Amino acid sequence: xxxxxxxxxxxxxxAGEAAPAAESARALLSVNNIEVxxxxxxxxxxxxxxxxxxxxIVALLGANGAGKTTTLKxxxxxxxxxxxxxxxGSIELEGERVQDMTPNDLVxxxxxxxxxxxxxxxxxxxxxxxxxxxxxxxxxxxxIQQDLEMVYGYFPRLKERRGSQAxxxxxxxxxxxxxxxxxxxxxKVVLLDEPSMGLAPQLVEQIFEIVxxxxxxxxVTILLAEQNTNVAxxxxxxGYILENGRVVMDGPAERLRExxxxxxxxxxxxxxxxxxxxxxKHYKRRKRWLS
Amino acid sequence: xxxxxxxxxxxxxxxVIAALGFFHQALAAAGWIAFFTWPFYFEVILNGLLxxxxxxxxxxxxxxxxxxxxxxxFAQGSLxxxxxxxxxxxxxxxxxxxLAFVATAVVxxxxxxxxxxxxxxxxxNQPHIILFMATIGIFYFxxxxxxxxxxxxxxxxxxxxxxxxIFILGGVFEGGLLVQSFDVIAALCGALLVAVLAVFFxxxxxxxxxxxxxxxxxxxxxxxIPLKTIWAIVWSVAGIVALVAGIMxxxxxxxxxxxxxxxxxxxxxxxxxxxTSIPGAIIGGLIIGAGEQVAENxxxxxxxxxxxxxxxxxxxxxxxxxxxxxxxxxxxxxRV
Numbered sequence: 001x002x003x004x005x006x007x008x009x010x011x012x013x014x015a016g017e018a019a020p021a022a023e024s025a026r027a028l029l030s031v032n033n034i035e036v037x038x039x040x041x042x043x044x045x046x047x048x049x050x051x052x053x054x055x056x057i058v059a060l061l062g063a064n065g066a067g068k069t070t071t072l073k074x075x076x077x078x079x080x081x082x083x084x085x086x087x088x089g090s091i092e093l094e095g096e097r098v099q100d101m102t103p104n105d106l107v108x109x110x111x112x113x114x115x116x117x118x119x120x121x122x123x124x125x126x127x128x129x130x131x132x133x134x135x136x137x138x139x140x141x142x143x144i145q146q147d148l149e150m151v152y153g154y155f156p157r158l159k160e161r162r163g164s165q166a167x168x169x170x171x172x173x174x175x176x177x178x179x180x181x182x183x184x185x186x187x188k189v190v191l192l193d194e195p196s197m198g199l200a201p202q203l204v205e206q207i208f209e210i211v212x213x214x215x216x217x218x219x220v221t222i223l224l225a226e227q228n229t230n231v232a233x234x235x236x237x238x239g240y241i242l243e244n245g246r247v248v249m250d251g252p253a254e255r256l257r258e259x260x261x262x263x264x265x266x267x268x269x270x271x272x273x274x275x276x277x278x279x280x281k282h283y284k285r286r287k288r289w290l291s
Numbered sequence: 292x293x294x295x296x297x298x299x300x301x302x303x304x305x306x307v308i309a310a311l312g313f314f315h316q317a318l319a320a321a322g323w324i325a326f327f328t329w330p331f332y333f334e335v336i337l338n339g340l341l342x343x344x345x346x347x348x349x350x351x352x353x354x355x356x357x358x359x360x361x362x363x364x365f366a367q368g369s370l371x372x373x374x375x376x377x378x379x380x381x382x383x384x385x386x387x388x389x390l391a392f393v394a395t396a397v398v399x400x401x402x403x404x405x406x407x408x409x410x411x412x413x414x415x416n417q418p419h420i421i422l423f424m425a426t427i428g429i430f431y432f433x434x435x436x437x438x439x440x441x442x443x444x445x446x447x448x449x450x451x452x453x454x455x456x457i458f459i460l461g462g463v464f465e466g467g468l469l470v471q472s473f474d475v476i477a478a479l480c481g482a483l484l485v486a487v488l489a490v491f492f493x494x495x496x497x498x499x500x501x502x503x504x505x506x507x508x509x510x511x512x513x514x515x516i517p518l519k520t521i522w523a524i525v526w527s528v529a530g531i532v533a534l535v536a537g538i539m540x541x542x543x544x545x546x547x548x549x550x551x552x553x554x555x556x557x558x559x560x561x562x563x564x565x566x567t568s569i570p571g572a573i574i575g576g577l578i579i580g581a582g583e584q585v586a587e588n589x590x591x592x593x594x595x596x597x598x599x600x601x602x603x604x605x606x607x608x609x610x611x612x613x614x615x616x617x618x619x620x621x622x623x624x625x626r627v
Contacts, residue, residue: 065336078512078513081508081509083513103513104516104517107514108515112513112514113513114513115509115510115513119509119513120510121502121503121504121506121510121511122506123505123506124502124506126312128499132499132500132511132516134501134598135363135496135514135516136515136516138498166618181514185514185515204389259569267447279588
C-alpha cells in the first residue's frame with residue numbers, strides 16, 4: 001500500500017499547493033496534515049489529512065491503535081482532557097480554524113462527538129440524557145421539545161424507555177441514546193466513534209440504517225470511525241484507512257471494497273476466495289513453531 | 292431512592308429506635324447503666340436528630356463538590372468559618388442581617404469563582420490526590436485569610452433566632468420533651484435548603500448538567516457542557532450551604548477558629564451516608580447525631596463519658612468494614 005494523496009481528484013503535481021485550499025472551500029470539515037502528541041512525548045498521529053463533504057458519510061477505518069479515535073477527538077477537541085495536543089497542521093470547519101476552540105464552542109458550532117463505548121449518563125434517565133444534549137441551546141423550550149420528538153421518531157425504542165435510568169438499558173439502547181443525545185445539539189457534523197462496538201450484527205445493521213436516514217433526512221454529515229469495515233463501507237460514501245497514525249489509503253467506498261488489499265486485510269477475503277478455517281489454523285500453528 | 296427503599300426505611304427506623312430503647316432498658320434492669328426512662332430516651336433521640344441536622348448541613352457541602360468533581364474538598368470547613376466570619380463582620384459594620392446574608396452569599400460566590408480560576412483550572416486532569424492536596428492548601432489559606440480580614444476573636448453571631456427551651460408533645464409524655472427552639476429552627480432551615488437543592492438538581496437545566504458531570508466528565512464535555520462553569524456553580528452552591536451551616540453553628544457555638552474543624556465531624560457522616568448521596572448526607576447526619584446522644588447519655592456515664600467524641604468515628608469504621616460505599620452511596624451500575 002502506498003501513501004495516497006488526500007485529494008481524490010488526480011491533480012497534477014504542480015497544482016498540489018492549490019488543491020487543498022480549493023477542497024476545503026467545499027468541504028464542511030477538513031483536516032490538514034495534523035500531528036497529535038499525548039503527554040508531550042507519545043506521537044500518535046503522524047500527519048493525517050482528510051476532508052468531509054457537506055452531507056456526506058465518511059468512514060475512518062483501521063485496526064486498534066491506528067489513530068481513528070484520536071483523529072475524531074482532535075476534531076471535537078476532547079483531546080485536551082486527555083493531555084493530547086495537536087502540534088502541527090490545521091482543522092477547519094467551513095473554512096474557519098477550530099482547533100483551539102473548547103468542546104463547548106465546537107458543539108455550539110455544530111460539531112459533536114459520540115464517544116466510543118456510548119458514555120451515557122448512567123444515573124440519569126434516557127430522557128434526561130437526551131436533554132443534556134440540548135444544554136448549549138439554553139432555554140429554547142419549544143425547539144427542544146420538537147427535537148425530542150424528532151429523536152423519538154428515529155428511535156421509538158427510546159420513547160418506550162424514556163423513564164429508565166440509562167445505566168440499566170441495553171447496549172443497543174445506550175448507543176441509540178448516545179446518538180439521540182448528539183442529535184439534540186442540532187449538529188452539522190456528528191463524529192461517530194465505533195457505534196458497532198459490542199452489539200449484535202442485526203442491531204448494528206439497524207443502527208447504521210437509522211444513521212443513514214438521519215444523514216439523508218436531517219442533512220447531518222457523518223464522520224464515522226469503525227473497525228467493522230464491511231458494514232462501514234456499505235453505508236459510507238468515502239473511506240480513509242489509517243495505519244500507525246497515517247492515512248495509507250483513501251477512496252470512494254465502492255473502490256475500497258473492490259481493493260485486493262482491503263479485502264484481504266480488513267474484510268477477511270482474498271483473491272483465491274475465502275480461506276478455509278483449516279488453512280488459517282495451520283498457518284497459525286506453524287507460526288508459533290517458528291517463533 | 293425509590294418507593295421500596297422509602298418503605299423499608301419507614302418500617303425499620305421505628306423498629307431500630309424501639310429495639311435500642313429496649314436494649315438500654317435491659318441494660319438498666321441488669322444494673323449496668325444508671326437509669327432508663329422512655330420519655331428521657333425519646334428526648335435524647337429528638338435532640339440527637341436535631342444535632343444531626345447540623346452535621347448534615349456540613350456534610351452536604353462535601354457531597355456537592357464530591358459528586359460534581361470527585362474531589363474530597365477538605366476546605367469545606369474553612370468555607371463554613373469564612374462565611375460565618377464574613378457574616379458577623381458585616382453585621383458588626385451595621386448591616387441588618389438579611390442584607391448581610393445576601394452580601395455574604397455574593398462573597399461566597401466570588402470565593403468559588405476564585406477557587407475555580409486560581410486552583411482548579413490549572414490542575415485540571417491531575418490525579419485526584421493532587422486536587423485533594425490543593426484543597427488542604429485552600430483550607431489553610433481561607434482559615435488564615437478570614438481571620439486576617441475579620442480578626443481572630445470569638446464573636447457572637449445573633450440573627451434573632453430564639454434560643455428558649457420549649458416543651459413539645461406534652462400530651463404523650465408527662466411534662467413533654469425538652470428541645471431548644473434554636474435547634475428546631477436550624478433543622479427547619481436545613482430541611483428547606485435540602486428541598487431547594489433537590490428541586491434545583493432534579494428539574495433545572497443546570498441541575499441536570501451538574502448530575503451529568505457527576506456521572507461522566509468526558510461525556511459531559513463531549514455534549515458541550517462547560518466543566519469550568521459547572522465547577523464554579525458547584526463551588527458557589529457549596530459556599531452558600533457553608534454559609535447556612537456557618538450561621539447555624541456560629542449561632543450555637545460562637546464564631547471562632549474551631550468552627551473550621553467541624554469538617555472533621557462531617558467525615559463519619561459522609562462515610563455512613565455515602566460520599567455521593569444528598570439523602571445519604573442527611574440520613575447519615577441524623578443517625579450519627581441521635582446515636583452519639585444516646586450513647587453519651589445512657590452508656591456514657593457507665594464507662595467514663597466522652598463517648599460523644601469518638602462514637603461517630605467508631606460507627607464510621609464499622610461501616611468501612613462492612614459497607615464501604617455507605618448507606619446511599621451511588622450504586623455502581625453493572626450490566627452483565
